[in-house]
Amino acid sequence: MKIGVVTFPGTLDDRDAARAVRYAGSEAIELWHDDADLKGVDAVILPGGFSYGDYLRCGAISRFSPVMEPLIAAAKGGMPLLGICNGFQVLAEAHLIPGALTRNQHLHFLCTDQKIRIENNTTAWTSSFSEGQELVIPLKNGEGSYQCDDETLKMLEGEGRIIARYVGENPNGSRNLIAGISNERGNIVGLMPHPEHAVDALTGPGTDGLGFFTSVLKTMVSGGMK
Amino acid sequence: MATIVVDVMLKPEILDPQGKAVASALPRLGFSFATDVRQGKRFEITVEGEPTAAQLAEVEIAAEKLLSNPVIENFTVRVEK
Numbered sequence: 244m245k246i247g248v249v250t251f252p253g254t255l256d257d258r259d260a261a262r263a264v265r266y267a268g269s270e271a272i273e274l275w276h277d278d279a280d281l282k283g284v285d286a287v288i289l290p291g292g293f294s295y296g297d298y299l300r301c302g303a304i305s306r307f308s309p310v311m312e313p314l315i316a317a318a319k320g321g322m323p324l325l326g327i328c329n330g331f332q333v334l335a336e337a338h339l340i341p342g343a344l345t346r347n348q349h350l351h352f353l354c355t356d357q358k359i360r361i362e363n364n365t366t367a368w369t370s371s372f373s374e375g376q377e378l379v380i381p382l383k384n385g386e387g388s389y390q391c392d393d394e395t396l397k398m399l400e401g402e403g404r405i406i407a408r409y410v411g412e413n414p415n416g417s418r419n420l421i422a423g424i425s426n427e428r429g430n431i432v433g434l435m436p437h438p439e440h441a442v443d444a445l446t447g448p449g450t451d452g453l454g455f456f457t458s459v460l461k462t463m464v465s466g467g468m469k
Numbered sequence: 470m471a472t473i474v475v476d477v478m479l480k481p482e483i484l485d486p487q488g489k490a491v492a493s494a495l496p497r498l499g500f501s502f503a504t505d506v507r508q509g510k511r512f513e514i515t516v517e518g519e520p521t522a523a524q525l526a527e528v529e530i531a532a533e534k535l536l537s538n539p540v541i542e543n544f545t546v547r548v549e550k
Binding site (some may be wrong): 299300303304307335336338341342343345346347348349350388390391392416 | 535540
């Protein structure tokens with residue numbers, strides 16, 4: 244299985260994301276923001292960092308990169324797409340998922356090992372987990388407060404599209420403790436904390452993050468998201 | 470040359486922690502006038518000559534597509550003499 248990892252200027256976590264992909268048993272394919280070609284990959288990860296220096300708004304300029312055009316089309320066609328942190332912001336700016344990520348409520352950049360709970364294990368990126376499973380993975384962001392209008396929030400709750408929630412105190416002011424959401428089909432997932440930093444006990448709080456990367460492999464082997 | 474100004478503000482219902490931080494810093498400096506502060510962005514776009522109606526219409530589209538995120542922000546477009 245080939246999983247593309249996009250590098251924008253200012254991306255930081257592409258190598259960790261590629262490593263996580265390999266640990267989970269897939270092949271990681273480097274994709275460059277300026278290439279309008281997905282190199283035949285089966286799924287794509289938009290990793291974390293500060294693409295285009297977070298100028299204008301986080302993800303606002305990356306969203307118009309050449310690679311985004313075929314990526315948006317493929318994801319709308321059902322290809323699994325995971326946006327982590329800055330990648331989540333890019334997904335929101337591209338309107339592939341509803342809502343927006345805004346400045347942390349307390350205004351500080353945060354970097355911590357965060358407990359989250361899997362709320363929906365039927366998406367392309369969460370099927371390896373059990374519902375209600377708690378994980379500890381790093382959370383590091385300045386603009387990670389998930390915001391949307393009341394109607395959207397009700398829709399996300401009603402359709403089970405909140406795929407993960409923070410456990411304990413709200414770390415950044417996200418509505419309803421949202422750590423991650425999916426699109427209606429469940430192939431596109433945006434996640435604020437970083438599973439790719441929790442795939443090896445040597446360099447992370449554990450290996451809880453690996454499940455996101457094994458999930459997509461499982462999804463693809465079983466024929467993708469219907 | 471003329472300047473087209475685009476002001477972008479968070480929608481009223483969206484929490485603005487930066488504005489709140491400014492609002493709480495003002496009294497520390499002895500300023501007691503503010504009951505609330507909202508922080509936004511201002512873009513000054515320079516064009517040749519007087520802006521045409523077509524140009525202003527394009528700026529509106531650019532403001533909606535790129536300069537603002539309509540999910541959380543409102544914008545206004547005006548010409549500055």
